[in-house]
Amino acid sequence: MSLEEREGVEPLVGKACEVCGASLSEGEIRASLEAGGAYLCSVHAAEESLADPAQDPEI
Numbered sequence: 001m002s003l004e005e006r007e008g009v010e011p012l013v014g015k016a017c018e019v020c021g022a023s024l025s026e027g028e029i030r031a032s033l034e035a036g037g038a039y040l041c042s043v044h045a046a047e048e049s050l051a052d053p054a055q056d057p058e059i
Ligand SMILES: [Zn+2]
Pocket: 017, 018, 019, 020, 021, 022, 040, 041, 042, 043, 044
């Protein structure tokens, strides 16, 4: 067992969009990590960035 190799290292493969379940590319996974949110494909990541009700309520 070598936990040190795993610690602090996010695997950049095998992730899937939490909304649609699509397999994510390395770039999409990196973007999700940088955003600090859920793992999302490029489509849903774009929707998340557009839909931001807490920041800009229009009602
Ligand atoms: Zn998706």
